[in-house]
Amino acid sequence: MALIPETTFQEYSNLVAELSQHNHHYYVLDNPSVPDSEYDRQMRKLQGIEELYPNIITQDSPTQRVGGVALQSFSQIKHVLPMLSLDNAFSDIELQDFERKVKDRLNHTSEIDYVCEPKLDGAAVSILYRDGILVYGATRGDGSVGEDITANVRTIKSVPLKLQGDNIPDILEVRGEIYLPKAGFEALNEAARAVGGKTFVNPRNAAAGSLRQLDSKVTAGRALEMCAYSVGQYQAKSKPTTHQGMLQALCGWGFKLNEYVETVTGVDACADYYKRLANRRNKLPYDIDGIVYKVNELALQERLGFVAKAPRWAIARKFPAQEEMTQLLGVEFQVGRTGAITPVARLEPVFVGGVTVSNATLHNRDEIERLGVRIGDVVIIRRAGDVIPQIAKVVLDKRPLNAEIIIFPERCPVCQSSVQRNDGEAVARCSGGLFCGAQIKEAIKHFASRKAMDIDGLGDKLVELMVDESIIFSVADLYELNDSRLVGLERMAQKSASNLVAAIDVSKQTTLAKFLYALGIREVGEATAQTLANNFGAIEIIAQSSVEELLEIDDIGPVVARHIVNFFRNPDNLSIIEALRNAGVKWVDIDLTNQSSQPLKGQTWVLTGGMQVMSRAEAKDALQALGAKVASSVSAKTNQVVAGPGAGSKLTKAEKLGVAVMDEAEFITFLSTQS
Numbered sequence: 067m068a069l070i071p072e073t074t075f076q077e078y079s080n081l082v083a084e085l086s087q088h089n090h091h092y093y094v095l096d097n098p099s100v101p102d103s104e105y106d107r108q109m110r111k112l113q114g115i116e117e118l119y120p121n122i123i124t125q126d127s128p129t130q131r132v133g134g135v136a137l138q139s140f141s142q143i144k145h146v147l148p149m150l151s152l153d154n155a156f157s158d159i160e161l162q163d164f165e166r167k168v169k170d171r172l173n174h175t176s177e178i179d180y181v182c183e184p185k186l187d188g189a190a191v192s193i194l195y196r197d198g199i200l201v202y203g204a205t206r207g208d209g210s211v212g213e214d215i216t217a218n219v220r221t222i223k224s225v226p227l228k229l230q231g232d233n234i235p236d237i238l239e240v241r242g243e244i245y246l247p248k249a250g251f252e253a254l255n256e257a258a259r260a261v262g263g264k265t266f267v268n269p270r271n272a273a274a275g276s277l278r279q280l281d282s283k284v285t286a287g288r289a290l291e292m293c294a295y296s297v298g299q300y301q302a303k304s305k306p307t308t309h310q311g312m313l314q315a316l317c318g319w320g321f322k323l324n325e326y327v328e329t330v331t332g333v334d335a336c337a338d339y340y341k342r343l344a345n346r347r348n349k350l351p352y353d354i355d356g357i358v359y360k361v362n363e364l365a366l367q368e369r370l371g372f373v374a375k376a377p378r379w380a381i382a383r384k385f386p387a388q389e390e391m392t393q394l395l396g397v398e399f400q401v402g403r404t405g406a407i408t409p410v411a412r413l414e415p416v417f418v419g420g421v422t423v424s425n426a427t428l429h430n431r432d433e434i435e436r437l438g439v440r441i442g443d444v445v446i447i448r449r450a451g452d453v454i455p456q457i458a459k460v461v462l463d464k465r466p467l468n469a470e471i472i473i474f475p476e477r478c479p480v481c482q483s484s485v486q487r488n489d490g491e492a493v494a495r496c497s498g499g500l501f502c503g504a505q506i507k508e509a510i511k512h513f514a515s516r517k518a519m520d521i522d523g524l525g526d527k528l529v530e531l532m533v534d535e536s537i538i539f540s541v542a543d544l545y546e547l548n549d550s551r552l553v554g555l556e557r558m559a560q561k562s563a564s565n566l567v568a569a570i571d572v573s574k575q576t577t578l579a580k581f582l583y584a585l586g587i588r589e590v591g592e593a594t595a596q597t598l599a600n601n602f603g604a605i606e607i608i609a610q611s612s613v614e615e616l617l618e619i620d621d622i623g624p625v626v627a628r629h630i631v632n633f634f635r636n637p638d639n640l641s642i643i644e645a646l647r648n649a650g651v652k653w654v655d656i657d658l659t660n661q662s663s664q665p666l667k668g669q670t671w672v673l674t675g676g677m678q679v680m681s682r683a684e685a686k687d688a689l690q691a692l693g694a695k696v697a698s699s700v701s702a703k704t705n706q707v708v709a710g711p712g713a714g715s716k717l718t719k720a721e722k723l724g725v726a727v728m729d730e731a732e733f734i735t736f737l738s739t740q741s
């Protein structure tokens with residue numbers, strides 16, 4: 067075995083320490099400390115040393131996170147201290163009941179401090195550290211005995227392999243939740259769908275499934291995260307006296323905590339916290355299924371003790387369920403703006419995720435086959451956040467004898483043109499183009515929508531009526547409408563007709579980005595339209611650009627480039643654009659020769675909180691016109707945050723990351739200096 071020179075050993079130790087710090091900044095603090103290129107350079111150096119001297123490798127080396135040899139089975143680990151579960155409260159009254167019992171038992175009349183924590187929807191784990199080094203990780207199992215998932219836990223970047231900081235306990239057992247953020251869950255299922263594989267019903271199952279992989283390389287490929295929320299075994303010279311103090315200590319030793327943990331006084335403040343988090347729930351990048359309240363004083367926790375397997379000092383206040391069972395009553399095939407035919411499930415109405423759901427998307431033919439769903443089946447519906455409700459699973463045990471196979475149509479249900487499916491595409495499309503009434507209607511609805519031409523008063527029903535009554539055939543016909551043509555249509559009196567004509571007239575003055583978006587070019591959303599406008603300046607230039615020229619622009623990929631070129635090659639589309647311009651639709655082209663017209667090019671801004679003088683949309687338009695990208699979340703790459711009243715976690719994160727923040731008044735002054 068090669069002898070390791072002292073200098074190499076030093077260099078190796080430094081690299082392990084530095085890379086562990088970079089990991090901590092990136093995965094725990096969400097605040098990268100070095101560019102990716104520097105991280106990769108140091109990692110390659112470390113790998114080089116380890117290749118040359120394999121016996122130098124330490125357990126806390128970042129190279130040891132990639133997964134190793136697959137296991138035959140998991141061995142068991144007995145929890146020295148049981149992993150408790152939580153009692154649930156489903157209403158404010160049940161929460162008050164919990165608080166009353168706490169006070170009665172403690173003989174307390176004064177208010178009690180509680181730590182409020184989002185209840186992450188993942189898999190509970192227990193991770194043991196001896197002298198600061200990770201020894202093992204175990205699942206909860208039945209609370210007394212779990213499975214040894216050490217190899218899998220080690221692959222999760224937010225789990226420290228070696229603790230950092232001071233006063234590290236001799237023995238520390240950290241309890242927490244391993245979870246898969248929504249984006250990781252969607253990506254995992256998308257990849258499974260692409261190969262016709264098995265998808266996971268929800269992020270919780272995906273996290274648990276990922277942890278139970280015998281091959282830790284599979285786990286290493288999943289974007290799992292871990293948040294710490296309590297401790298089990300703890301041997302140290304001293305111990306914090308509160309739960310909050312314990313969480314702070316865990317944070318100092320390198321663990322990730324949930325960003326919304328808060329300590330409040332009294333049960334009313336707990337109920338208020340619940341409301342605030344319930345409003346945020348859909349926007350969070352991970353699933354939570356409730357709030358956990360814990361008595362803050364550890365001495366009080368000890369006095370309260372526990373019953374059966376749940377502590378008396380904590381309770382979980384649950385949010386409305388996001389999954390429910392119901393029956394599939396039928397399937398309708400809808401035709402979208404681009405002719406895409408989407409099967410829509412008609413369901414026995416069911417209350418899920420806080421609303422009554424009677425429709426769910428079935429995506430496409432492959433999805434119907436993958437789910438193996440039939441009309442009449444009992445299905446599990448999932449409605450997580452603002453996402454369209456989905457059928458997550460068929461409950462085969464409950465399949466009725468007369469369940470009917472779903473037949474995908476060969477002809478468009480609206481115009482009877484043939485249905486076609488391009489190679490490599492999951493979506494089947496009506497080939498009728500602008501002969502298809504459904505596509506015309508959807509194109510006009512999109513054109514009139516708020517982020518496009520923003521025609522006030524032109525709702526979906528009215529568009530459908532005008533197309534059905536042969537009053538309009540294309541978006542250009544909107545600008546030929548007059549009062550007399552409209553009066554007499556269902557619920558259209560003289561005043562509404564004049565208002566609509568006036569709104570159509572107002573919409574003529576627009577921006578290049580909005581006009582491009584309104585045209586409904588496939589794959590060209592709001593952001594791409596803005597990118598096209600900022601980079602080309604005028605529609606004539608975009609129309610004449612080749613795929614290669616379009617590909618030179620960041621954020622424009624080959625698929626969208628091809629759609630743009632195809633759109634402007636179609637003479638029907640060109641004549642509609644000409645008709646719109648002849649009707650008076652206009653905008654100011656962007657002068658690309660004048661560098662100062664795009665002073666914010668390359669910058670990313672975030673708007674958060676309320677705005678009093680400008681609307682959010684106006685602020686966004688103004689920033690995009692100056693060349694800035696307007697993002698919805700704050701990261702280390704954000705250049706500037708504009709924060710109004712009520713700004714919450716984005717403002718906190720900006721402050722944590724040291725991102726510049728201005729208020730609305732400063733923003734307006736800033737804009738006035740840019741023109």
Ligand code: 5U1
Nearest residue numbers: 150151152183184185295296358
């Ligand atoms: N946030 C949080 N989730 N959670 C789950 N805290 C928390 N505490 C738990 C559980 C099961 O148990 C405590 C009793 C440690």
